[in-house]
Amino acid sequence: MTDIATSPPIDAATAPGSGQRLRTATQIYMYAALVIVAAIVVVPLISTALGGFKSLSDLRGNPFGLPTEWQWSNYGDIIVSQRYWLQMGNSLVIALLTVFLTLAFGAMAAFCFAHIRFFGSDYLLNYFLIGLMFPAATAILPLYIRIRDLGLVDTYWGVVLPQVAFGTGMSIMLFRNYFRNLPSELFDAAFVDGCGYMRFFWHVTLPLSRPIIATVGIISFVGSWNSYILPLIMLNSESRYPWPLGIMIYRGEFNTEWQLVLAFITLTILPTIIVFFLAQKHIIAGLTAGAVKS
C-alpha cells in the first residue's frame, strides 16, 4: 500500500478521496472493473490486427487466438501496394492544407475580433459562431453544387475549403478567447514603441500563442484525417481518395476476404495509434479542452 503515494500522480493532490488510503478490497474491485473495460476497448483492436495475419479459414475457426500460421503476405502485399501509400498521402495533404488554412484564417480573424472594435464587430463575430451550430452534412447538396460550379469537384481543394469553412467558427472562438487573455501590458508597450497591428500580430501574438495553435491544429488535423462525408461527396477518382474512403472501397473489392480487409484497416489506423501514443498528452488535452471551450 505504501507505493500508492508514489504512483503516477494524475493530479493525485486534487483528486477527490485522495485524503484517505483505499482499502484493498475496493482496489481489487476497481482494478477488475478497469481491466474489463480496457479489454472491451482493446480486444476488437487486437483481434483486427491479428486477424490480418490469418488465412480466411483460420479466421473462421479461430477469430480470437493467435494465427496458426502467420500470413505475412497479407500485410506485405498492402504495404508495398501503391494504393495504400497514395491514400495515406492524400489524407496527409488534405489534412495539412486544412490545418494550415484553418489556423491562418482563424487566427487572423480572431485577432481582429480580440483587439479591434469596428462597426458591427459583435454581429460579425456572432455570424461566424452560427457555423458551430450545425454539421456540414445539413447543406451538403448545395455545397456540392457550389463546389462543382467552382470547378473544384475531384480536387483536394474541393475537400479542403469546405473543411476550413466549417472549422472557422471553432478556430475563431478558441483563438479570440486566448488572445484576449494575453497580458494587456504587452499591447501597451508595443504601441508606445510604435508597433502597428500587423507587426504586433506577427511578432508578439503568434509567438505567445503556441498552446492554442497546437489545440486548434490538433482538432482540425484529427477532424480532417478522419473525415469521410466530404471526400465521399466531393471526390470521384480513386487516386485522390483519403484513407477512410479507401477502407470502404477496399472492403467492397475484397468483400469475401476479411483477412485482407483487417490487414488494411490495421495499416490505415496504425499511424493514428502511433501518433496518439507519442503525443497523447497534447492530443487528449487538445481534443477535450478544445471541445469544452468552443
Place this chain on the structure above:
Amino acid sequence: MSMSETTMPGRSFAPANGKTGPRATLQRRKRSLKHSKWPVLLLFLPPALMLFTVLVILPMGEAAWYSFYNWNGYGLPSQWVGWRNYQLIFRNGAFSQALINNGMIVVASILIQIPLALWLATMISSRIHGALFFRLIFFLPYVLADVAAGMIWRFVYDGDFGLVGGIAHLFGAEPPYWLADRDTAMYAILGVVIWKYFGFHMMLFIAGLQAIDKSVLEAADIDGATGLQKFRLVTLPLLGSTVRLSVFFAVVGSLQLFDMIMPLTGGGPSNSTQTMVTFLYNFGVTRMQVGFGSAVGVVLFVICVTLAFSYKRIFMRHD
C-alpha cells in the same frame, strides 16, 4: 466569454486598473495610430469571412431555396413543388425511424455512456496505479476514425468470421447476425457508439473532478460521510455543469452520426438504422434528389439550432 463584451481600439486586453499618468499619452499615441486599424481589418478578415459565407452560409440559404423544387442539380431549379418535399419527408417511414434512432442514441448516452464515463472517471481520479495507462486506453477509440471503428465492429459482429460468431461457436450456439437483423441492428450500433465515445466523456468528467475543491470532500469526511454519500451528495452536484455539457455533446454527436453507420449497416436492414444524416445521404445524395435532400438538410438544421439554443438556454444558463 460574453460576446457583447467588446474592446476599444487600443485598449484591448484587460479592464483598465486606474493607471492614469502614462495612460493619457498612450491614448494620444493610439489615436494617431487609429487609421492603421483598417489595413489589418481589410487584410485579416476577408479570407475567413468569404470562405465561411460562400461555403457555409450561402449553401444553407440555398438549401432552403432548393427545398421547394424538384431538381436533379443540373441547370436551374424550375419545377416548383411548394411544401411537397417537406410533406414527403414527414410521411416517410425511414425518416421517422431516423428520428427515433437519433433519440435512442441520446437516451443510450444518458443512461449508459455518461454513467459509465463518470464511474470510470471517479476510479481513475482516485489514487491508483496505472491511472495514466487506463486513461490512454479508454481515450484511444475516440481518436480513431468513425469509419475505421465501424469497420472494426462490423468484423466483431460478423457471424461467420467475427468475435461474436466465435463466442457463439464456443458455446455451441448458432452464430447471431445482429447487424443483419432489423430488431437488433440498432442496438449493436449503440454498442459501437458507446465504445467509441465513452472515453471522451470520461475525460470531461476527469477534468470536472479535478476542479472540485478538495476541502469540501474533507469536510464531508469529518462529518462521517461514506464514500457513496460523498459521491451522491457532494461530488455529483458539483459536477452538474460537466454532466450538462456531456449530454450536450451526446445530442450534437447523435445529430451528426453518419461515418460510423456507413461501414456497419449503411442505414439498413430495411432502414432500421438510419440516422438523419444517413437518411439525407441515402435518399437525397445518392439519388441526386437535390430538392428533397435540401429539405432534409433544412429540417436537420432547424432541429440542430433549436436543440442547441433551447438546451443552452434551459440547462446551461449558469454554466
